[in-house]
Amino acid sequence: MFYIKERFNYLFTSTKGLILVSISLISLIAAIWGTLSGPMVELGVKAITVKLLGLKLLPVEREGRIIMLYHTIAMAVLAIEVYMITSIVPMKKHQQSTINATITTGYITAMFFGLGFAYFGHHFVFHGLFLVGQSLVFFSGLLLASALWPWRKEYRISNPDYSHTKKGTDLERVAFFVMTLATLGSAIFGAVTGSYWGQGHETFLAEDLIRVPHKTALELAIVGHLHIMLTLIAVAITLIIGRWFDFKGIFHKIAMPVMIIGIIIITLGVWSVVPYQTSAHIIIYVGSGLVMFAALLLVIFGWKKLIRVRIAELGMKNPGFFKKFKALLHDPLKFGPLWQMVFMNFTVSGVGIFMAVKLDEIFRVWPAREERITLTGHWHILAAIIATIILLYYADIAGLKGKTRKWFGWIVIIFSDIAFGAVTVFSMKRLFVEHYAQEKVVSWTMLLADLGLALVLVVLAMLLLWRLFDLFKKKGLWMLEKDNPELEVKKTSSPSERYLKSSGEVE
Amino acid sequence: MKRVIIIIAFFLVFFGCKAKTSVTEKEIPFLDTGVNHHEWVLIKSGEFFKGLHDHETRIKNDYEIMKTHVTNDQYVYYLNEALEKGTIKIEDDMVKGFYPGDKFHEYKHEKQIGKGFWPHMPVHELGQRIKFDGKIFSLIKGFENHPVTMVSWFGAKAFCDFYGWRLPTENEWEKAARGYDKRAYPWGNDISRGHANYYSSRLKVMKALNIHTYTTSPVGFFNGRTHNGLETKNGKTPEGLHDMAGNVWQWTADIYKDMHYRFMRGGSFTNYAYNLRIWARNSAGPEFYDINIGFRCVRDIENEEVSDDSNSGEEIIDGN
Incomplete structure (x- = not known):
């Protein structure tokens, strides 16, 4: 029993274990559901999967199935990003644990019951639990936003390497916070529309509306929802990768305010697609441009750093272009x-x-x-x-x-x-x-x-x-990760000793 | 690793570019499917379940619809007749005909379809099964009973108009394809390679017809018989229409407010199965033609105006 408990604790309480579980579940879904389309149909693999698993694939339910499949995978991807954020952005330990536990319960519930409803017969208890799962994911987002609140004194920074305000507010933390709020609002954007299902809103895929000149408000909201959610998932991973690279310096100082403004503009642009479809696109282009510019600064910073670190490792002096290029690809x-x-x-x-x-x-x-x-x-x-x-x-x-x-x-x-x-x-x-x-x-x-x-x-x-x-293994990598559960990054702020004591992280 | 990338890129470019100039349409053996493509099928007035969400929709009048797509031999016959009577002309390697134009609303992305001569069909283009020697139209042997393709909406409408018929509205097309229940495909709810000519069955069709590129099949091919070793299933609708799913897309009549697009139904040999579902729509400008687009006509059997109570969600300004 202890044998299982230890491993269970690693998988469901450590950041590294939680990420491993999510990636494994997504991979499993990709592997199985990947057999239902493309060349797998002609090769007859789809028929085998359908028979083996007892899938119910009515043609009329295809759109609904796809929407639920996207949502189940998206919830797991969100969970991975949340695990990463709670590990790399300073917050109280109990906040991290609560957020991770909530989103884990949420995405797994949404995944199992969502797929159950979509592919194994329409049992409406499954649909209800799918919604419960998504609601938990949303709730974990609220908790995350609260934990990320950037204006707490303990998260102020003075390190000149990182982007911050005169008062010391960490702008990278603000970027994470704004991204989280934007994601929550955009989730509502889709959820409210979804609640009209059967009362004016009918299941559809956005790509089937491309040439319809007059889309309803509900249709526009769904189109906006899917675009902004994917965009914000991309923004989140950009910020995460930035921290992994210890993004700092002048590029960081420029990129963070630009990213924050970009996130706000792009999100408001997408939300405004319902009342102001034409002007919304212009707003979105402006927001996208800013976000992409911030990402470009990260890329330049990151590549320069990779070259610099490798060249230093090799002890080279005045390396030429090709040596630098080799160092970049190392x-x-x-x-x-x-x-x-x-x-x-x-x-x-x-x-x-x-x-x-x-x-x-x-x-x-x-x-x-x-x-x-x-x-x-x-x-x-x-x-x-x-x-x-x-x-x-x-x-x-x-x-x-x-x-x-x-x-x-x-x-x-x-x-x-x-x-x-x-x-x-x-x-x-x-x-x-x-x-x-x-x-x-x-x-x-x-x-x-x-x-x-x-x-x-x-x-x-x-x-x-x-x-x-x-x-x-008795002493496998999992043991090491259990003892060192957090992602190894340099955080932008180091909360004071007094704060750590008050949060119970140190005795 | 670099070599692998270069080889892959080379193959991609080589086959892509090579394909552009080396493939030509050749004669093929004629294959009689046993289906008479000159027949019409009566569709009784009444309600049907429309679209993905099964909206009950009523069509007031009975009408007849062609049992199969319009075939190459039918279209060649028409072209020669129309050329003789002067309703079409050849200009810039294109069969053209007069169209009185649509009402233009200047809506976003809407293109003006004005009064004038519009393209019906190209004369010398890749994929063409109909030839023109400067005087008469003829067709490449073996394709007589294949659906006519490379015909624009104008060309399809002109054919139907010429004989006093018309293109089906989307509702008429859908009712004819679906019958009286909620089926997803004309024959039922399941699809297999034996049911229709679509992406998953294209290789088998190519083999059966001895053609080396994906292609149309003779109309009525999927009728439960075995053709050149390919065992087919009966892909008919409840009322006996053939090829209402797969083979080639079919132009429909409706002209909607604020857009110039015309809609097509049925899916084609280049499409995945989900495009063959009865409610799946495709669209293009009325001058567009392609190797996988054809049509069939309907005719009224009473003098009353044919109309229906519901449309596709858009405001119809002309159902022809």
Whole structure:
């Protein structure tokens, strides 16, 4: 019993264990549900999965199923980000424990009962519990916002390296706080609309409305909800990666206020899509530009740091361009997250901007189904890029070292990018090849996309299996992580001794 | 690792670019499916369940709809007749015809469809099964009973108008495809590769027809018979219509306020199964044509005006 209890405590009370559980559950869902679409249908794998699991896949329920699947995965991703935030942003221990416990209960409840309702028959108790789970996730967000309140004296900073106000308010903490509030408000944006389900709101996928000139307020709210939630998940991981890199200095001082303003503008822009659809887009562009600029500053800072650290390790003096470049690529787990942020511009932002500029000239000349593929393609890629960034960071947390670290990192970076590139080419193939001659392009891009994603999933499975087997060891890595449960980052503020005593963290 | 990337990139570019110039339409053996594509099917007036959310919708009048898509041989016959009568002309390698124009509302993204000659079908484009020698239209052998493709909404409407018929409204199309219950596909609620010509069945269809690129199938192909070793299931609607899911998208008549798009139904050989669900819609401008877009016509069997009580959510300004 002690054997299980110890491991259970590691998995469900330590930050590293909690992240491992979430990634494992998402991976399991990706592996199983991935067999229900794409080439798996033609290969007959879908039929096997459906039979084995007893899935009920009525065609009329497809939209609803997809929405619930997205939500279950999104809840787990949110949980991972929350675990990371509670570990890297200073807060009281009891706050961290409460937030983590609440969101863990919430996302697991939402995941199991959401998938149960969507894929195993419509038992409305399952639907109710799915909502309970999501409500708990929301409640944990409220707790997080409270814990992140940036104007407490104990979180004031004076270190000139980090962005702060004259009074010492930590602007990175403010950025986390604003992002959390924006996420909570945007969740309400979707939840309120969802509450009209059956009373004017009918299930739909946003991509099916692209050419409808007059969308209802409920439809616009849902379209806004899904866009802003994904954006804020991306903002959160950017801030997290920033702390991992100990983002500081002049770039930090510029980036944090820009990020805060960007988050506020983009969020208000999306919320205003209901009453002011046209002007909302302009506001969103401004907000996006600011957020992307802040992320760019992080990338520049991070890459410069990677080069500097490696060059110092090697004791080089006056290294040339290629040596610096080699130093940049030395550690794929650290290079990767920032590279993925850059790569996102080719497959997400770039595509989005190109679409916006050439919408009437090109994309609205194509059939709606192809415009739809381009749209869904580019935000699926954004979601997947966020996932790869989390994976690369987790691989570092999990303790990958040496050649395994390099192989894992490069496989994730290269093959995910091949997949994302292939999906982008697939979605825009009409630009290069007439429809009549597209069969080969379709086959090749699909093959590359599937191959790329499959390889990422394989190395992820290997990483998770390694950690699974580790759990059976008496003194495995899990023991070390249990003793050192928090993420190893340099925090922006160090709460005073008096504060620590008052919170019971030290005797 | 660099080599791997270069090789992959090379293959992608090579096959993408090569495909553009090397594929040409060739004659194929004619395949008789046993389905008469000149037949019409009566659809009785009454209620049907419309769309994903099964809204009860009523169509007031009976009408007849073509049992299959309009085929290449039918369209070639029409083109020659229309050319002779002067209702179409050839200009800039394009079959064109007169269209009186739509009311323009200058709404966001709306394009003006004005009075004038609009494209019906290209004359010399990749994927074309209909040829023009400067005097008469003819077709590539073997494709006689395949659905006509590369025809714009204007071209589809012109064909129906020429014979005193019309394109179906979205509601008429949906009622004809669905019958009287809440089924997702014309034949029921499940789909398999034997039911229709769509993305998952395309390789089997290509093999059965001995064609090396994804393609249309002869109309009525999925009728429960075995063709060249490919065993099909009966993909008919309750009233006996063929190909209401898959093969090629079908233009419908409705013109909606504040947009120039025309809507298509049914899905095609390039689409995944979910696009074949009865309520799935596709749209494009009325001048757009493609290798996977065709149509079928309806005709009124009474002199009363055909109308219905509900539409697709948008305000219809012309249901033709």
